Amino acid sequence: MHSPELLKGTLQTIVLKVLKDHGRMYGYEITQRVKELSDDRILLTEGALYPTLHKLEAEGMLRTETESIGKRVRKYYSLTPQGRSLVKERVSEFVDFIRTMGNVLQVELS
Amino acid sequence: MHSPELLKGTLQTIVLKVLKDHGRMYGYEITQRVKELSDDRILLTEGALYPTLHKLEAEGMLRTETESIGKRVRKYYSLTPQGRSLVKERVSEFVDFIRTMGNVLQVELS
DNA sequence: ATTAATACATAAGTGAATTATGTATTAAGA
DNA sequence: TCTTAATACATAATTCACTTATGTATTAAT
Numbered sequence: 001m002h003s004p005e006l007l008k009g010t011l012q013t014i015v016l017k018v019l020k021d022h023g024r025m026y027g028y029e030i031t032q033r034v035k036e037l038s039d040d041r042i043l044l045t046e047g048a049l050y051p052t053l054h055k056l057e058a059e060g061m062l063r064t065e066t067e068s069i070g071k072r073v074r075k076y077y078s079l080t081p082q083g084r085s086l087v088k089e090r091v092s093e094f095v096d097f098i099r100t101m102g103n104v105l106q107v108e109l110s
Numbered sequence: 111m112h113s114p115e116l117l118k119g120t121l122q123t124i125v126l127k128v129l130k131d132h133g134r135m136y137g138y139e140i141t142q143r144v145k146e147l148s149d150d151r152i153l154l155t156e157g158a159l160y161p162t163l164h165k166l167e168a169e170g171m172l173r174t175e176t177e178s179i180g181k182r183v184r185k186y187y188s189l190t191p192q193g194r195s196l197v198k199e200r201v202s203e204f205v206d207f208i209r210t211m212g213n214v215l216q217v218e219l220s
Numbered sequence: 221a222t223t224a225a226t227a228c229a230t231a232a233g234t235g236a237a238t239t240a241t242g243t244a245t246t247a248a249g250a
Numbered sequence: 251t252c253t254t255a256a257t258a259c260a261t262a263a264t265t266c267a268c269t270t271a272t273g274t275a276t277t278a279a280t
Contacts, residue, residue, distance in 0.1 A: 005267075006207045008237060009115025017215045028258050037214045048237055050260060072245050072258065091215060097116045098208055098219050104147045105127045105201060109208050109219040115236075118267065138227050158268055160229060182227065182276050 007042065011052055013090040014042070016061070019079055020087045024065075026074040027053060053077055061086050117152065121162055123200040124152070126171070129189055130197045134175075136184040137163060163187055171196050 018033055019025055025033070031044045056062045061083035065076045079087065102109045128143055129135055135143070141154045166172045171193035175186045189197065212219045 004238080005119025006204065008118040008267085010211065011237080014211075014214055021216060026258080028256095034214060038210045039213070041210050042214060045238065046258090046260080047239070047262090051236090054260090069258095070245075074258070091217060094116065094211070094215065095217055095219070098211075100148045100151045101120065101124075101204070101208075103149070104124055104144060104152060105204065106131060107201060107205055109205070110212065114269080118236085121267080136227080138225095142226095155269065156227090156229080157231090157270070161267095164229090179227095180276075184227070 010094070011044070011048055012056065013094050014044075015049070015052060015056070016079070016083065016087040017091055019062070019077060020084065024076050024078045026076050030077075056083070120204070121154070121158055122166065123204050124154075125159070125162060125166070126189070126193065126197040127201055129172070129187060130194065134186050134188045136186050140187075166193070 014034060015030060018030055018037070022033060027046075027049055031046075031049060034042050034044055053062065057064060057077070060080055062077045063080050065078075067074045067076060098109060124144060125140060128140055128147070132143060137156075137159055141156075141159060144152050144154055163172065167174060167187070170190055172187045173190055175188075177184045177186060208219055
């Protein structure tokens with residue numbers, strides 16, 4: 001894990017982009033996918049993830065379908081058209097931020 | 111300005127690295143340098159900067175010399191040897207974070 | 221003269237996160 | 251078979267790095 005401070009403000013971006021790349025996913029699946037993609041460096045906590053999903057849904061960025069797997073319930077999330085726009089915005093915002101930080105810190109990224 | 115959320119957790123890194131690259135600087139000068147390097151995208155607020163400088167000084171990462179310019183007082187900060195180690199750590203931590211985010215978001219940084 | 225820029229400092233408030241807690245099902249291991 | 255770990259959701263309490271607001275004072279610009 002990195003200093004978790006750096007992660008602040010990136011949660012929505014991560015969730016949205018992973019949903020865009022992978023399609024329909026449920027909450028727990030998102031945490032696992034991010035853990036995998038980040039090589040165990042980013043571990044999303046439930047206390048942050050679920051409220052974020054609820055918020056994005058309330059804002060019309062995500063829609064949900066509930067599915068029953070045996071007796072267990074899963075809530076699948078997917079992007080709405082609005083959500084699709086938001087991903088682009090958030091990702092390019094992040095890339096721009098990184099570019100700026102590269103200038104300020106005088107480091108080569110990648 | 112970017113979404114200021116992304117900036118969270120980067121303040122110490124920015125201050126330390128700018129001090130490393132430019133040497134001895136005073137607070138206001140740091141804000142101006144960062145503003146310049148970031149092409150007006152990162153505007154450090156005093157309410158964040160000064161407490162951070164005080165904290166880093168208290169931890170032995172920075173030392174200060176006070177200088178009088180006319181009737182005005184400037185507090186110059188510079189890195190201690192400990193501070194010099196911390197810069198390296200913070201910057202490589204940041205670079206590592208960016209690399210991870212690149213993987214998660216599937217974007218090319220640079 | 222008045223305003224903007226320079227230069228410091230600190231207290232109050234915010235908000236996105238962590239931590240803690242709760243419920244429940246399913247799989248694994250002793 | 252019993253217990254623990256993993257799966258799967260949810261929300262309340264707390265934290266803490268930041269923003270906003272406020273304060274003092276000097277110097278430059280209009």
